[in-house]
Amino acid sequence: MIYNILFNDVIPIFVVMALGYAGAKCHSFTPDQTQGLNKVVLNFALPAALFASITRASRDMIFDDLKLTVISALGVTVLFLVAFFICWKVWRHTISEAAVCALIAGSPTIGFLGFAVLDPIYGATTATGLVIAIVAIVVNAVTIPIGFYLLNLGLPKSETGSGSLGAIINAVKQPVVWSPVFAVVLVLCGLKLPEAFYPSFELIAKANSGVAVFAAGLALATVPFGISAEIIWNTVFRLFLSPLAICIAGALWGMETESLSMLVMACCMPPAFSGIIISSRYNIYVKDGASSLALSTLAFAAAAPFWVWATPKIAGLL
Structure with missing residues (x-):
């Protein structure tokens, strides 16, 4: 299992990130070109990926396991x-910086690594697909809109309009916000899109993860990589404290052990790449965000097998 996680999930991320880093150091990309890549992901590839993945879910899927849905929705959002x-309060960052930090340290990259990690461990079953779908909906349709609202709330009023209302309007206009929300509305209304619809979206959606990690390498090349107390905290919070909170909540509510183990694994993944793209696009929290991604991805090789072992132990105690 450690071998699979290392060579199938961790190393590819570092290889693509290193390519981006090398491209920036060799001056193959100008700052404008880097921003262009970020716009491609943020305004086109990521919204398409979110819309396609969410609309493949069904209304029954959301309500079949209410414990899973409620714990995922409340747990991921609260964390x-x-x-x-x-x-914002402990590390003394601005509201916008704290919003980007939450999109990184507070959100797992479930869309990119979900099936790659859960399927080899638990099998490619309906249960694993359900866990991945529910967590992905919460991350993409709840936390991203909240993060964008908070990011815009912290920007100067000249950029967003008037206070909270301007921040809401500016956030809602972003494709990465309205696309997953619209997709969830379709799912809740029971509307299914024909399969012939998806190839057109998936072609651009496939560029999402690779370009996002490549752009993270470009961003990392513009700032000195460093390890600080905050970076370590972000890593510990993402890989250990967040899944611990989910594990305790699920165990106390009596979730079935294997389902709980899958949910914990889904919530202990490295930071969502959407947070890195947003960081680079707005030039906010770039150094700490890229460093948190690098350290968390490396530490994930140890965190994943730990939670496979620890979740049944914790559930048994509670």
Whole structure:
């Protein structure tokens, strides 16, 4: 299992990130070109990927396992807000910086690594697909809109309009916000899109993860990589404290052990790449965000087998 996680999940991320880093150091990309890549991901590839993945879910899927849905929705959202407030109040960042930090430290990259990690461990079953779908909906349709609202709330009023209302309007206009929300509305209304619809979206969606990690390498080349107390905290919060909170909540509510183990694994993944793209696009929290991604991805090789072992132990105690 450690071999699979290392060579199938961790190393590819570092290889693509290293290519981006090398491209920046060789001056193959100008700052404008880097921003262009970020716009491609943020305005086109990521919204398409979110819309396609969410609309493949069904209304029955959301309500079949209410414990899973409720714990995922409340747990991921609350942990996202905890990451925001700690970055804002403890580490003394601005509201916009704390919002980007929460999109990184408070959100797992479930869309990119979900099936790659869960299927080899638990099998490619309906249960693993359900866990991945539910967590992906929460991350993409709840925390990203909240993060964008908080990011815009912290920007100068000249950029967003008037206070909270301007921040809401500016956030809603972003494709990465309205696309997953619209997709969830379709799912809740029971509307299914024909399969012939998806290839057109998936062609651009496939560029999402690779370009996002490549752009993270470009961003990392513009700032000195460093390890600080905050970077370590972000890593520990993402890989250990967040899944621990989910594990305790699920165990106390009596979730079935294997389902709980899959949910914990889904919530202990490295930071969502969407947060890195947003960081680079707005030039906010770039150094700490890229460093948190690098350290968390490396530490994930140890965190994944730990939670496979620890979740049944914790559930048994509770």
